Amino acid sequence: MTEQNVPAAAAQPVFDLSGAPMPNVRTLQARYNPFSQFFKLVGFMLNIMKLVIRSGH
Amino acid sequence: MADVVILGAGIAGHTAALHLRRMLGRTHTVTVVSPNANWNWIPSNIWVGVGRMAKEQVVFPLAPIYRRKGIQHRQAKAVAIYPEGDADDSRGAVEIEYTGQNKAGQVEKIRYDYLVNATGPKLKFEATEGLGPDAGNTVSVCTADHAREASQKLAATIAKMKDGQPQTLVVGTGHGTCTCEGAAFEYTFNVDHELRAAGVRDKATLYYLTNEAALGDFGVGGMTFNQNGFETSSELWTSSLFREREVKPILGTHPHKITSEVITYETLDGEMHDLPYDFAMLLPPFSGHPIKAFNAAGEDITDKVFAPSGFMKVDADYTPKPYEEWSAKDWPQTYQSVGYDNVWAVGIAFAPPHQISKPRKTPNGTVIAPAPPRTGMPSGIMAKVVAGTIADRIKVGPKAHAHHASMTEMTAVCVASAGNGLFDGSAAAMVMSPVVPDYNRYPLGRDMKETRGEIGLFGHWTKYILHFLFIYKAKALPGWSLIPE
Numbered sequence: 001m002t003e004q005n006v007p008a009a010a011a012q013p014v015f016d017l018s019g020a021p022m023p024n025v026r027t028l029q030a031r032y033n034p035f036s037q038f039f040k041l042v043g044f045m046l047n048i049m050k051l052v053i054r055s056g057h
Numbered sequence: 058m059a060d061v062v063i064l065g066a067g068i069a070g071h072t073a074a075l076h077l078r079r080m081l082g083r084t085h086t087v088t089v090v091s092p093n094a095n096w097n098w099i100p101s102n103i104w105v106g107v108g109r110m111a112k113e114q115v116v117f118p119l120a121p122i123y124r125r126k127g128i129q130h131r132q133a134k135a136v137a138i139y140p141e142g143d144a145d146d147s148r149g150a151v152e153i154e155y156t157g158q159n160k161a162g163q164v165e166k167i168r169y170d171y172l173v174n175a176t177g178p179k180l181k182f183e184a185t186e187g188l189g190p191d192a193g194n195t196v197s198v199c200t201a202d203h204a205r206e207a208s209q210k211l212a213a214t215i216a217k218m219k220d221g222q223p224q225t226l227v228v229g230t231g232h233g234t235c236t237c238e239g240a241a242f243e244y245t246f247n248v249d250h251e252l253r254a255a256g257v258r259d260k261a262t263l264y265y266l267t268n269e270a271a272l273g274d275f276g277v278g279g280m281t282f283n284q285n286g287f288e289t290s291s292e293l294w295t296s297s298l299f300r301e302r303e304v305k306p307i308l309g310t311h312p313h314k315i316t317s318e319v320i321t322y323e324t325l326d327g328e329m330h331d332l333p334y335d336f337a338m339l340l341p342p343f344s345g346h347p348i349k350a351f352n353a354a355g356e357d358i359t360d361k362v363f364a365p366s367g368f369m370k371v372d373a374d375y376t377p378k379p380y381e382e383w384s385a386k387d388w389p390q391t392y393q394s395v396g397y398d399n400v401w402a403v404g405i406a407f408a409p410p411h412q413i414s415k416p417r418k419t420p421n422g423t424v425i426a427p428a429p430p431r432t433g434m435p436s437g438i439m440a441k442v443v444a445g446t447i448a449d450r451i452k453v454g455p456k457a458h459a460h461h462a463s464m465t466e467m468t469a470v471c472v473a474s475a476g477n478g479l480f481d482g483s484a485a486a487m488v489m490s491p492v493v494p495d496y497n498r499y500p501l502g503r504d505m506k507e508t509r510g511e512i513g514l515f516g517h518w519t520k521y522i523l524h525f526l527f528i529y530k531a532k533a534l535p536g537w538s539l540i541p542e
Binding site for chain 2: 019032052055
């Protein structure tokens, strides 16, 4: 990218995210905790199987 | 004896072929026509695109599987269909042009009793000037080869940042009518993950340029989740992810022109903007493949069989009507072609009756309307359902009831990767029930007991498990049919 002939990137209409909630430290730690995430995996897989069995697909 | 021909060997076509072979005796033929020699697990192209997987891990050759299963394979593209037959034979026929098997360029007409159109999308990079790998400006992750090129260019961009040069990266949709925003969402967060892993995130400005009017729309009009006793919108949920990862979203966009340095795009308010960039992965819009249709007299009936987009018309209600009058009943149930009870279209190949997300126009008349996604799980379900219908018609007789699978009743699971890593990866795991909202059945369009979304390491493990599971299934290894779609 040459700086002479390209417009400045400053004027982009970026969507304002300041109102979006930020996860707290506890939530972030929970998202990467292998122990609790393993149980989430099992729960999610069981939920998928339930949906599959119910739909017949 | 019946001859079944399937056009396409993607998720829908390959699924239909394997189920038909399983359901029908060897006295019947199943023939797959595909211009590609390989099968590609497209959801994992995202990981090829950031260099976390090799191309060889997401593709495998179709020929040995088809040989083992007794499925005939023509490496060719369909050029025309004759659903009423022609002067030589009253049976339907497909005209194909070989792309491989040492017959490239040769033309052949193959007869069928039943035809499944599962041709998938034509990647319409030409819809936006300068878009796509051939133009040399932006990259794509739509094919494994595209993804490999994307990973090489991303690595070069990261190398520049390691040398201290700030870089602007743009990921998103390359046209106002694109679909598969989920893939752009995944690639955005995988790029963010790689930038952090390389220790150069502070040198990067990462934009998410999308045709969605709101974050979390995904071409399905967004979702409302039930989370910890509260109703949460997918917009709020994804906004949080973007804020947390410092990705800058630009919404409701239609790129008009892309050069090697600048993306010129219009926003919903009709304003034009120039975005200088160093690396960009922008998805193309899709259309149907250019297949002609002819009647028995040889007259062109393409307009009758296909919608203007090139997708095949099926048992949907295509009556033009305003957005407020759209209904779940408009969506197809059986995927049977209009006018021909032995032809079906599944996956991307069928023409949806309308968008799911509200279509919009800028004051300049530019249409910005995310197209409905119909890839992945819904694609496989449609293929299995149509295979069941065809098998019943062959075994029971032409009056056998058609199997149903409307996207207004179908539940879909979508696992969107947000970074690859055994202990530092994550993915957003979403369950949508149904895919197309039905406001007559549910006040918010979807079943709040089933529709949910969650992000975490477990999501990455889920996507990783699904990668191996679906490749195992596509290879038709023992017990493959027990794995759901």
